[in-house]
Amino acid sequence: MTVSSATDQKPFLYVVVCASGVAADVGKLINAARQRDWSVGVVATPLGLTFLDAAAVQEQTGYPIRSTWRSPGEARPLPPADAIAVAPATFNTINKWAAGISDTLALGILCEAHGMGVPTAALPYLNAAQAAHPAYARSLEVLREMNVMIGSYEPHRPKAGGGADRFRWEEALELLEPRIGRRS
Template sequence: MNEPLDERPKPFLYVVVCAAGAAGDVGTLITMAQGRGWGVGVIATPQGLGFIDATAVEAQTGYPIRSAWRLPGEPRPLPPADAIAVAPATFNTINKWAAGVSDTLALGILCEAYGMGIPTVLLPYVNSAMAAHPAYQESLARLRGMGVMVSSRESHQPKAGGGADRFRWEEALELLGPAADARR
C-alpha cells in the first residue's frame, strides 16, 4: 500500500554555519527552506556557534545544533541529509574543505558528502582581501570541480561591515532547486 503524499518524510537540509557576520540571520534560510517543505538541521563550526542564537535555531528547527562528533553508541540527532547548504561560509572553511581537511564535524560532513553524492551549495561570506589570495580561488575551483554549486555573490570590502544585510540566503535554495528535486 502506498503512503499518502502528506505522510512521506520531508526532504532534509543540513545548513552548515560558519563564524561570519551573516550567521546570526540563519533563521532566514531555515524559514525559507521550511516554507518549501524541507526539514532543517544546523551544523555549526565550533567558532560559528558564537555567531548564532542556538536556542532560537533549535526551537525553529526542532533539532539540536550539531558542532561536535557524537560518541560511539549515541543516537544520530539528525536525519540523513538530502542536501547541504554551507551558508555563510568562511575563507577558512572553504580552503580546508577543498583540501580535504576534516578536523571539525562540519568539515567531516562536507568531505563525506562528496563521496555520498549529496547536492551541496556554497554561499561564501569572504572579504575581498582574503578572496584575492590564490588559495581561495583554487579552492573554489576545486569545489566547483567536485560538483559544489557556488553562489555568485561578490566578496565584500574588508572592515566595511560585510554587507550581512544583503546576504542572499535564498540563493541556497535557488541553486539546490533542480538537484534537490531529483533527490525527493
C-alpha cells in the same frame, strides 16, 4: 544520504554555519527552507556556534545544533541529509574543505558529502582581501570540480562592516532544488 523517496517525507537539509557576523541571520534560510517544505538541521563549526542564538535555532528547526562528533553508540541527532547548504561559507572553511581537511564535524560532513553524492551548495561570505588570496580561487575551482554549487555573493570591502544586506540566503535553495528534483 540519499534523496527522500516517500511522497509524505520532507527532504532534509543540513545548514552548515561558519563563523561570520552574518551567521546570526541563519534563521532567514531556515524559514525559507521550511516554507518550501524542507526539514532543517543545523551543523555549526565550533566558532560558528558562538555566532548563533542556539536556543532560537533549535526551536526553529526542532533539532539540536550539531557541532561536535557523537560518542560511540550515541544516537544520531539528525536524519541523513538530502542536501547541504554551507551558509555562510567562510574563507577558512572553503579552503579547508577543498583541501580535504576534516578537523571539525562540519568539515567532516562536507568532505564525506562529495563521496556520498549529496547535493551541496556554498554561499561564500568573505571580504575582498581574503578573496584575493590565490588559495581561495584554487579552492573554489576544486569545489566546483566536486559539483559543489557556489553562490553569487561578491566579497565586500575589508573593514567595511560586510555586505549582509546583499547576502541572499535563499540562493542556497535555488541552487539545490533542481538537483533533488524539487521546484520552489
